[in-house]
Amino acid sequence: xxVAQDTKKRKASVVQSxxxxxxxxxxxxxxxxxxxxxxVEQGNREGVLHYGNGSEPQGLDPHVVTGVPENKIIRTLxxxxxxxxxxxxxxxxxxAESWDISDDGKKIVFxxxxxxxxxxxxxxxxxxxxxxxxxxxxxxxxxxxxYMLYPLLNAEAYATGxxxxxxxLGVKAADxxxxxxxxxxxxxxxxxxxxxxxxxxxxxxxxxxFGGATDRFTPWTRVGNMVSNGPFVLTEWKLNRYIRLEKxxxxxxxxxxxxxxxxxxxxxxxxxEERMFRAGQLHYTNExxxxxxxxxxxxxxxxxxxxxxxxTYYYLLNTQKAPVDDVRVRKALSMxxxxxxxxxxxxxxxxxxxxxxxxxxxxxYFPPKTFGYDPDRARQLLAEAGYPDxxxxxxxxxxxxxxxxxxxxxxxxxxxxxxxxxxxxSLANQEWKVYLDSVNQMNFQIARRGWIGDxxxxxxxxxxxxxxxxxxxxxxTDPVYDEIIxxxxxxxxxxxxxxxxxxxxxxxxxxxxxxxxxxxxxxKHLIHPSVKGMPSxxxxxxxxxxxxxxxxxxLKAE
Amino acid sequence: MWRFIFGRLLxxxxxxxxxxxxxxxxxxxxxxxxxxxxxxxxxxxxxxLERQYRLDLPLHEQYFAYLGDLVQGDLGPxxxxxxxxxxxxxxxxxxxxxxxxxxxxxxALIIGGLSGILAxxxxxxxxxxxPMSMAMIGICMPxxxxxxxxxxxxxxxxxxxxxxxWGDIPGDKIMPSITLGAAYxxxxxxxxxxxxxEVLSQDYIRTARAKGLPEWQxxxxxxxxxxxxxxxxxxxxxxxxxxxxxxxVETIFQIPGLGRFYVQAAFxxxxxxxxxxxxxxxxxxxxFNLLSDIVAAWLNPRLRAQLSE
Numbered sequence: 001x002x003v004a005q006d007t008k009k010r011k012a013s014v015v016q017s018x019x020x021x022x023x024x025x026x027x028x029x030x031x032x033x034x035x036x037x038x039x040v041e042q043g044n045r046e047g048v049l050h051y052g053n054g055s056e057p058q059g060l061d062p063h064v065v066t067g068v069p070e071n072k073i074i075r076t077l078x079x080x081x082x083x084x085x086x087x088x089x090x091x092x093x094x095x096a097e098s099w100d101i102s103d104d105g106k107k108i109v110f111x112x113x114x115x116x117x118x119x120x121x122x123x124x125x126x127x128x129x130x131x132x133x134x135x136x137x138x139x140x141x142x143x144x145x146x147y148m149l150y151p152l153l154n155a156e157a158y159a160t161g162x163x164x165x166x167x168x169l170g171v172k173a174a175d176x177x178x179x180x181x182x183x184x185x186x187x188x189x190x191x192x193x194x195x196x197x198x199x200x201x202x203x204x205x206x207x208x209x210f211g212g213a214t215d216r217f218t219p220w221t222r223v224g225n226m227v228s229n230g231p232f233v234l235t236e237w238k239l240n241r242y243i244r245l246e247k248x249x250x251x252x253x254x255x256x257x258x259x260x261x262x263x264x265x266x267x268x269x270x271x272x273e274e275r276m277f278r279a280g281q282l283h284y285t286n287e288x289x290x291x292x293x294x295x296x297x298x299x300x301x302x303x304x305x306x307x308x309x310x311x312t313y314y315y316l317l318n319t320q321k322a323p324v325d326d327v328r329v330r331k332a333l334s335m336x337x338x339x340x341x342x343x344x345x346x347x348x349x350x351x352x353x354x355x356x357x358x359x360x361x362x363x364x365y366f367p368p369k370t371f372g373y374d375p376d377r378a379r380q381l382l383a384e385a386g387y388p389d390x391x392x393x394x395x396x397x398x399x400x401x402x403x404x405x406x407x408x409x410x411x412x413x414x415x416x417x418x419x420x421x422x423x424x425x426s427l428a429n430q431e432w433k434v435y436l437d438s439v440n441q442m443n444f445q446i447a448r449r450g451w452i453g454d455x456x457x458x459x460x461x462x463x464x465x466x467x468x469x470x471x472x473x474x475x476x477t478d479p480v481y482d483e484i485i486x487x488x489x490x491x492x493x494x495x496x497x498x499x500x501x502x503x504x505x506x507x508x509x510x511x512x513x514x515x516x517x518x519x520x521x522x523x524k525h526l527i528h529p530s531v532k533g534m535p536s537x538x539x540x541x542x543x544x545x546x547x548x549x550x551x552x553x554x555l556k557a558e
Numbered sequence: 559m560w561r562f563i564f565g566r567l568l569x570x571x572x573x574x575x576x577x578x579x580x581x582x583x584x585x586x587x588x589x590x591x592x593x594x595x596x597x598x599x600x601x602x603x604x605x606x607l608e609r610q611y612r613l614d615l616p617l618h619e620q621y622f623a624y625l626g627d628l629v630q631g632d633l634g635p636x637x638x639x640x641x642x643x644x645x646x647x648x649x650x651x652x653x654x655x656x657x658x659x660x661x662x663x664x665x666a667l668i669i670g671g672l673s674g675i676l677a678x679x680x681x682x683x684x685x686x687x688x689p690m691s692m693a694m695i696g697i698c699m700p701x702x703x704x705x706x707x708x709x710x711x712x713x714x715x716x717x718x719x720x721x722x723x724w725g726d727i728p729g730d731k732i733m734p735s736i737t738l739g740a741a742y743x744x745x746x747x748x749x750x751x752x753x754x755x756e757v758l759s760q761d762y763i764r765t766a767r768a769k770g771l772p773e774w775q776x777x778x779x780x781x782x783x784x785x786x787x788x789x790x791x792x793x794x795x796x797x798x799x800x801x802x803x804x805x806x807v808e809t810i811f812q813i814p815g816l817g818r819f820y821v822q823a824a825f826x827x828x829x830x831x832x833x834x835x836x837x838x839x840x841x842x843x844x845x846f847n848l849l850s851d852i853v854a855a856w857l858n859p860r861l862r863a864q865l866s867e
Contacts, residue, residue, distance in 0.1 A: 039727070059640050066595070142606035144599055160602045216610055216640045239650045240814030241724065268818075269809045271706065272722055276812070278714050279721040433590025433827050440594065450596070470598030 038280025044530050044551035047260035052273050054286040056240050056266040060221040062197040063136045063143045068452075068540075069286075073264055074197040076245055076544045079230040081110050081129075081179070081194040086543040087535050089363065089456055091191045095124055095201070095229065096179070105186025110179040115252035118203050119226075119233045126173035131213075132201040134166045140214040145198035148454065151187040185490045188498065189457040195541075196454065203227040231257045231545055240266055258533075258548035277303070277526045283549075284534070285526040290405065293348050296526070303526045303555060307536030310362065310453035311521035312354055312461065313409075315398070315446050316439065319475040319514050323394055324445055328385040330513040333446075335371055335378040336420040337413055343519055346412045351519035356506055357451070358461040359520045362538070365458045365499050370510045375420045382421050390422030399428045400448035401435035409518065410448070439473055449473070452521070456538060458502045459489065465509055476514035481505055529553040559862075563852065570844040577840045578628070578833065582621055585824075585832050592637035592827045611637065624833070633837075634830035638823070644834035647819055654724055655815035658734055658807070659800035663793070665739030670746025671789065675777065677747070678754035678785070689747060696744030705737040705810040722812040734811040738804055742796055746789055754785035787857055794850025798843035 043050050057070040062078060075083075082091040082099070096110040116124035137146050139161040146159045153170025157163035170182030183190060193199055204213075206227040211218030219225055226234050231253070232245035243264040247257055265282065267273035270289045276282045288296065288304060296304035317324045317333070324330055339353035352360075356367035379389070387393050398414065400406040407429065414425050425446075430438060438444050451471070453460045463469060463485050467477040484505045492498035523540040530553040533546035593599055593607050608614045612623060627634060633644035673689030680686055712733060713721035720730040757763065758781055766776045805817035816835065823831035855861045 056639075058638060059642075061641065064640050066597075139602055140606055140609075142603055142610055144593075144595070144597075144603055146603060147600060160600070217635055218641060221641065238814065239647070240818060241726070241812075265812070267812065269812070272810055272812055275706075275709050275714065275721045279717070281720065281722065281727075432825055433588070433594055436594040436596065437589040440598065470600065 040280045040283055040528055040530070041551075043263075043283065044549045047258065047549060049259050049262045049531070049547060049549065050281065050283045051262055051264050052267040052276070052282045052285040052287075053264040054266070055268050057243070060226070060234070061216075062200040062202060063132075063141060063145075064216050065197075066144050069264075069266070071197060072542050073243060073245070074200070075195070075230070075542070076232050076262060077226070077228040077230045077234060078197065078200045078202075079116075079251075080196070080200055081112075082191050083543060083545075084192070084195045084539065084541050086533075086537055086541055086546055089537055089539060089541065091195065094194070096194075099191065101191075105188070106183045108181040108183070108190065109174075110181065112177040112179060113252055114177060116229060117250045117252060118229050119248055119250055120203070120206075121250060122203070122205075122227075123176070124201065124229050125176045126179040127176065128201040128204060129179050130171050130173050131204045133171050133199070134169065135202070135207070135213050136198055137169065138214045142216065143198065145196070148193055148196050148198040151183050151185070151190055151193075153182040153184055155184075187490065188495070189455050189459065192455045192457070201229065203229075232262060235261075242266075253545065257545055259544065262544065274526065277528075280555075282526075283528045283531050288524040288526055290348055290350055293350055293524070301529065301555075303528060304524070305527050305536055306350065306522050306524045307540075308352060308359060308361070308538060309521040309523040309540055310359055310456060310538045311450060312357055312359060313351070313448075313450045313518045313521060314354070314357065315413075315516040315518065316444070316449045316473050317514055317516065318442055318445050318447075319512075320442065321445050323385070323387070323396065326385045327512055328381040329387075330516075331371070332378040332381040332385070332421060333417065334513050334516040335374045335381070337416055337516065337518065338373045339518060340373070342409065342412055342416075346408050347519070350524060351522055354517040354520045356510060356517055357464070357515060358458045358502070358506060359453075359538070362453070362458050362461075363456045364495070365502060367458070368503050368507050368510070370507055378420055382423070387421075387423070390424075393423045396423070396425045396445050397428050398425055398446045398448075399430060399435065399438055399444045401432045402429045406448055413518075442473065442475065446516075447473075449515070450521070453539070458499070458506075459485070462502060462505055462509070465514065474514035476509070476512060478508065478512070481508055528555060559852075559855070562855075563848065566848050566851070570841075570848075573844060574837065574841055578625070578837055579621075581833055581836045582624065583617075585827070585829055586617060588827065590827055592829060594827070611635065628837070633834035636828060636831055638826045638828040638831065644830050647831065648816065648834060648838055651814060651816035651819055654813060655801055655804055655808070655817055658724075658731070658738060658804055658813065658815060659797060661731065661735035662739035662742060662800055662804075663797060665735055666742035666746045666796075667789075669739070670743035671750050671786070673743075674747040674750030674789075675754055675782075675785070677751045678758060679777070681755060686751075690751065693744040693747040696740050696747075699740070701737050701741065701806045702810065704740055705733070705807060708733050708737060709810070722810075724811070724813040724815075730811075734807050734813055737810070738800065738807045742800070745792065745796070749788040749792055750786060753788045754781055757781050757784040760784075783857055787854060790850060790854050790857060792850075793853075794846040794848070795843070798839070798846045801839060801842060 039050050053072055054069045057073055058065045058067060060074055060077065062074050079094045081094055081096040083094040085092050095112055095116045097113040098111045100109045112124060112126055118124060133149060135141060136143055137149055137155055137159045139159055150156045154163055154168045155170065158166065158169055172180045174180050207213060207220050210220035210225060223234055223237050231248055231251045233248045235246045236244035244261060246261045247259065248254065251257065267276065267286055270287050273285045273287065274289055274292055277285050293304065296302050317330050319325055343349060343351050343353050355369045355371065358365065358367040360366050398410055400410050410427050414427060417423055417425050439447050451461060451464065464471045465476050466482045466485055484501050489498050489501045492501055523536065527534065530550050532548050532550050593604055612620055624634065636642050636644055636647060639647065673693065677686040677689045709721045712719045719733050720727040723730040725731065763776060763780055766780050801816065804815055805821045807813065808815045808817045819831060820835040823835060
């Protein structure tokens with residue numbers, strides 16, 4: 001027995017030494033990284049903003065990419081002729097120190113600020129704009145946002161390849177600092193478009209140095225190569241990690257830029273982003289997870305900020321397929337949706353009920369409210385259409401792209417239709433690209449849809465439903481509607497007259513109900529109290545010139 | 559031995575070729591394309607884009623053109639990130655994913671191996687039950703649960719470790735490695751326990767003990783070599799699996815690795831990226847399987863003798 005005991009003892013010592021080693025390793029690795037100030041604290045001290053930006057940008061060439069994360073970075077690197085004031089969204093001077101609009105509204109003269117410089121020291125000239133806009137519209141460029149410049153004379157013909165002569169485009173340089181723009185028709189929102197990156201100037205020599213003018217595959221936007229004209233310059237680009245921009249000393253208004261650097265993080269995962277914020281790694285989150293909203297609403301001095309956003313969530317109705325080819329059925333479906341309850345319960349009050357396509361207060365425009373939740377009228381309309389109390393109902397399929405939030409909304413609305421109209425509607429979820437294909441091929445009965453405005457004007461929502469509209473997707477067509485949107489409203493002289501025409505068109509649209517508006521989007525962020533000069537606005541637009549950090553403000557203990 | 563390696567490599571070529579061909583045609587059969595977006599794309603713009611990416615050619619010509627480029631090591635341009643090549647994107651993501659995978663595997667081997675061996679030394683006692691029930695929990699606990707739990711505790715409550723990033727803040731590599739390694743540690747623990755138990759009951763171990771060797775020598779010198787064989791066989795596929803399966807961990811911790819490209823490419827219909835990552839990862843899997851077979855042979859004299867015949 002002596003032997004056995006001896007073995008036992010030796011076994012025990014093996015175990016003990018292994019355990020000790022393990023504990024030691026753990027302790028060393030933990031103490032190595034404890035303590036120290038957070039990124040946010042350090043950023044406050046050094047004037048560095050840590051910004052959650054949603055996703056890795058596709059690229060940074062203003063005439064190649066599309067998307068919101070790209071927009072935020074490009075508008076920090078480059079500056080348009082006019083920029084949006086983040087408080088009012090009205091245009092204010094950017095590269096152009098002023099502009100004159102002719103009485104008929106078809107000619108605009110931009111006076112370029114003589115102090116405007118590229119980051120290599122070259123002056124920004126009117127010729128740069130002529131070159132850049134030709135590039136943006138070049139049919140070989142494959143620029144998905146080329147249509148932003150379509151108000152320009154001959155732009156559409158040039159971009160679609162029916163006109164070869166770039167000289168005929170409505171953009172000319174009268175001299176180095178005077179840019180003369182000719183439009184097809186008066187376009188009240190044209191100045192606003194100057195803050196959209198598709199209308200930005202790029203540095204012609206830099207683009208040409210690294211490839212052809214219309215080449216998508218060039219490295220001119222890389223660190224060290226890029227020449228830009230905005231308040232910040234690109235200094236680091238770590239793929240899927242961060243993009244670092246530093247203050248541009250040559251920027252004409254550099255004295256008023258308060259930050260020294262901005263770090264953009266691709267925060268794809270909402271819950272991770274929220275944890276980064278709590279751990280002091282971010283000043284600003286791109287989003288807030290829906291289930292976290294009640295938590296943040298409940299605390300004092302909450303960093304949670306929610307504001308209406310220029311976008312509408314709606315269902316498309318295919319007016320060419322039974323049973324939704326009948327306007328009475330479409331109206332019944334729309335009136336049977338109790339949007340208030342939907343928003344209050346399923347959506348945690350994170351959105352605003354919508355009864356029209358244009359979001360309310362779009363630069364002073366309020367859409368008409370032509371209907372509301374009306375179960376009795378809905379049942380009556382359905383009966384008139386031949387389905388009293390849901391009898392003879394042929395069935396209906398609602399298509400949406402795979403997403404937990406879309407599913408929740410669809411299930412709630414499916415139940416409302418069942419309760420109010422006594423009809424069965426089946427749900428079909430499709431992977432994103434499959435769903436896009438179905439919608440574009442009009443291969444659906446009802447489909448989820450969202451539209452985010454490119455610029456703050458009702459026109460951007462209402463021209464979706466013109467007969468040839470690429471984003472119409474409902475089969476809705478009305479020559480009177482087309483006439484108002486395409487001809488009457490653009491030629492209206494006063495804002496009130498124009499808005500009255502829009503209200504008339506929108507009333508006609510909702511009378512035919514080719515869509516079921518559900519809610520207006522909101523922007524939702526967690527913003528550290530040290531961040532100043534970053535107001536909420538309808539475009540969720542960031543103007544980095546206004547932003548500064550106040551180190552004395554701290555997040556209260558949770 | 560060389561013949562064995564050469565033969566296995568030769569087998570790999572048709573496997574990878576089939577993977578390329580099947581992937582190429584399957585992604586094209588999927589509805590929707592890389593340029594479909596929520597906002598309708600103007601037909602002329604779409605045509606220009608398709609020209610730039612050779613999508614206007616007949617499908618079989620695209621296929622042969624792709625094979626031609628592939629032979630020269632060119633995986634093509636990315637659809638999602640214009641101006642970047644797939645080679646560049648893989649080069650940027652691979653070192654990160656490989657490093658993460660290596661740490662995870664190391665953690666799996668150290669923690670899993672130790673607890674497996676400890677358990678095998680005293681089967682059916684507490685020293686066995688505790689690590690083995692933890693291993694069971696490790697296997698059952700998905701990474702998307704373990705990751706956030708670790709973050710909540712060590713990142714936010716205790717504020718010891720950064721909650722995301724990779725190589726930006728000291729210590730940010732610890733939690734992702736543990737999260738990814740945990741499930742594998744659990745497997746390693748069970749495999750090494752089983753392997754060690756079998757070996758420790760063998761005659762030559764009794765002989766070693768009988769001649770009075772210290773216990774640690776018996777375990778480490780005589781026991782480990784045989785007892786670790788099941789773990790080694792598991793390692794090859796496990797490492798390849800780590801590389802491909804790190805997507806969840808990379809998403810939770812915002813790590814700039816290959817896994818995110820791999821999964822997102824499919825959603826984006828980024829044809830060249832889907833193909834590039836699939837070809838690359840399938841080659842890796844084939845190689846790592848081969849590697850673990852070689853190591854297993856080296857550890858097992860009987861197998862080695864068979865192969866050199």
